[in-house]
Amino acid sequence: MNIIAQTKELQPRAASRRGHILVHRVSVEFGEGAKARPAILDTSLEIRPREFVCLLGPSGCGKSTLLNCVAGYVRPSSGTVKVDGIIVDRPGPERGMVFQQYSLFPWKNVRENIAFGPLRAGRRRAQAMAIADHFLEMVGLSGFATRHPAELSGGMQQRVGIARALANYPSVLLMDEPFGALDSQTRAMMQENLLRIWSEFSTTVLFVTHDVDEAIFLADRILVMSASPGRIIADQDVPLARPRNPDISTDHRFIEIKKSCLATIRAESLRAFEQQNR
Ligand code: ADP
Numbered sequence: 366m367n368i369i370a371q372t373k374e375l376q377p378r379a380a381s382r383r384g385h386i387l388v389h390r391v392s393v394e395f396g397e398g399a400k401a402r403p404a405i406l407d408t409s410l411e412i413r414p415r416e417f418v419c420l421l422g423p424s425g426c427g428k429s430t431l432l433n434c435v436a437g438y439v440r441p442s443s444g445t446v447k448v449d450g451i452i453v454d455r456p457g458p459e460r461g462m463v464f465q466q467y468s469l470f471p472w473k474n475v476r477e478n479i480a481f482g483p484l485r486a487g488r489r490r491a492q493a494m495a496i497a498d499h500f501l502e503m504v505g506l507s508g509f510a511t512r513h514p515a516e517l518s519g520g521m522q523q524r525v526g527i528a529r530a531l532a533n534y535p536s537v538l539l540m541d542e543p544f545g546a547l548d549s550q551t552r553a554m555m556q557e558n559l560l561r562i563w564s565e566f567s568t569t570v571l572f573v574t575h576d577v578d579e580a581i582f583l584a585d586r587i588l589v590m591s592a593s594p595g596r597i598i599a600d601q602d603v604p605l606a607r608p609r610n611p612d613i614s615t616d617h618r619f620i621e622i623k624k625s626c627l628a629t630i631r632a633e634s635l636r637a638f639e640q641q642n643r
């Protein structure tokens with residue numbers, strides 16, 4: 366594992382395709398004056414078009430804050446975020462977000478939830494509905510178009526959430542612990558499902574999780590974050606073949622990567638613990 370030099374200038378690689386993310390020396394502080402606390406500290410990262418990157422770290426370390434900076438919901442106190450060379454200063458449909466909490470409109474049916482983005486982008490109604498049906502099929506929920514969110518299981522609602530984000534044809538898909546509230550079997554199925562969708566709809570994915578196994582199963586690359594205030598302390602490649610299935614978790618390379626991630630996390634937890642108790 367190589368440690369990223371936080372202060373090093375990141376040279377943007379050629380962004381020939383859409384979905385290039387560049388986070389440059391971003392810090393985020395919450396609170397004012399003497400109460401100001403850093404949530405993210407001088408963090409830089411770069412993600413190539415179509416790469417699947419997991420942001421892994423303990424709860425409260427700033428994963429959501431960093432993701433929200435890329436989404437445009439949180440403004441960095443210093444530093445810049447660029448997607449395809451354009452500075453992010455607000456949310457946009459080219460950056461699709463899937464939240465941990467199901468965030469569908471409860472009063473709209475499934476098809477209308479997914480068609481919302483295309484309609485807002487000015488598509489005609491028939492076209493927006495066709496787009497919705499296309500993505501409903503992609504997430505395997507064609508039979509549920511006229512149901513309302515409350516009639517669906519948590520896993521199904523998250524699939525609708527993914528379809529809703531994809532219906533805007535985003536260059537970047539941002540996912541904040543999207544399967545965190547699901548039981549482990551549904552979660553495993555959703556992970557496989559997501560990889561299949563990603564292989565069809567190739568887009569850059571930045572996926573937040575605190576689960577090491579989930580990160581290794583999904584990612585091309587894992588960025589490990591420190592305890593609060595968050596910094597990236599390791600950049601781990603996951604050179605496992607695709608398509609992947611759950612058996613991969615017994616592969617010796619999977620286990621090696623897991624050991625390496627866990628060692629980084631353990632060392633960081635110790636450091637944070639010692640710092641708190643000094
Ligand atoms: P994670 O997603 O890794 O659990 P977060 O990014 O949600 O972590 O939070 C990082 C830190 O920033 C935490 O200490 C949290 O309490 C704080 N924080 C997050 N959002 C806000 C906010 N809107 N106002 C004040 N503090 C916040």
Ligand code: MG
Nearest residue numbers: 428429430541
């Ligand atoms: Mg979070």
